[in-house]
Amino acid sequence: MTPLNLAVLASGGGTNLQAVLDAIASGRLRARVRVVISNKPDAGALDRARRHDIPALHLARDQFPTADAFADHLLAVLSDYQIDLIILAGYLKKLHPRVVQAYRHRVLNIHPALLPSFGGKGMYGIHVHEAVIAAGVKVSGVTVHLSDEEYDHGPIVAQRPVPVLDDDTPESLAGRVLEVEHQLYPEIIQLFAEGRVRVDGRRAYIKDEGSGVRSQGSA
Numbered sequence: 276m277t278p279l280n281l282a283v284l285a286s287g288g289g290t291n292l293q294a295v296l297d298a299i300a301s302g303r304l305r306a307r308v309r310v311v312i313s314n315k316p317d318a319g320a321l322d323r324a325r326r327h328d329i330p331a332l333h334l335a336r337d338q339f340p341t342a343d344a345f346a347d348h349l350l351a352v353l354s355d356y357q358i359d360l361i362i363l364a365g366y367l368k369k370l371h372p373r374v375v376q377a378y379r380h381r382v383l384n385i386h387p388a389l390l391p392s393f394g395g396k397g398m399y400g401i402h403v404h405e406a407v408i409a410a411g412v413k414v415s416g417v418t419v420h421l422s423d424e425e426y427d428h429g430p431i432v433a434q435r436p437v438p439v440l441d442d443d444t445p446e447s448l449a450g451r452v453l454e455v456e457h458q459l460y461p462e463i464i465q466l467f468a469e470g471r472v473r474v475d476g477r478r479a480y481i482k483d484e485g486s487g488v489r490s491q492g493s494a
C-alpha cells in the first residue's frame with residue numbers, strides 16, 4: 276500500500292501538524308506530509324515543516340488578483356504534490372468552493388469541541404473553550420470531520436469526549452482538549468490511509484478491519 280500524500284494547511288503553531296509528523300515517524304500513520312501551506316508568513320507550522328525538510332509555502336488570498344486565481348494556484352500546488360487528503364490543522368481561512376469541490380470528502384478538519392455545538396464562524400481558538408465554559412456544559416471534546424462549504428459543518432468522522440472540570444479555565448480546558456486532538460487526528464488520518472472511511476450523505480462510516488461497518492462514536 277503506497278502512503279497517503281497529505282497537504283497540511285495551518286495558520287498557527289502547528290502542534291497538530293507535529294502530532295501527524297510524530298505519528299508518521301513512529302510508524303502509526305502510513306502517510307507522507309508532502310507540503311505545508313499557511314496564510315501567515317510567520318506561522319509556527321511553516322517552521323516545523325522546514326525543520327523536517329518539507330516544502331513550506333506561504334500562500335494567501337492577497338497575493339492574487341482574485342479569489343478564483345488563488346484557488347487555481349492552490350489546486351495546481353495540490354495537484355503537483357499529488358495530494359490525496361488535505362488536512363486542516365488550525366487553518367483559519369475558508370477554502371474556496373472550487374477546492375472543496377475538487378477534494379470532496381478529501382478535506383479533513385479538527386475542531387476543539389463536540390460539533391455541531393460550539394462551531395461556526397468566530398468559533399476558533401480560545402473562543403471555543405470560553406463558550407463551552409460559559410454554557411456550563413459538563414463534556415466538551417474533539418471532532419474530526421470532513422469539510423464542506425460551511426464552517427465546521429461537513430460529515431463527522433469521529434468524536435472523543437473531554438470532561439469539563441469545575442475549576443477549568445478556558446486555557447486549562449484548551450490544554451486537555453489539545454492533548455486529545457494530538458491522539459485522535461493521526462488515528463483518523465490512518466483510517467483514510469487504510470481506505471476505511473465511507474461517506475453517505477451527512478454520515479461517515481468506518482469499516483471494521485474485517486468486513487463490517489460501524490459508526491464511529493467515542494473512538
Ligand code: GRF
Pocket residue numbers: 285286287288289290291292364365366385386387400453456
Ligand atoms: C486546534 O485546537 C484545532 O482544533 C483548531 O486550531 C488549533 C490548532 O492548533 N482547529 P495547532 O496550530 O495545531 O497547535
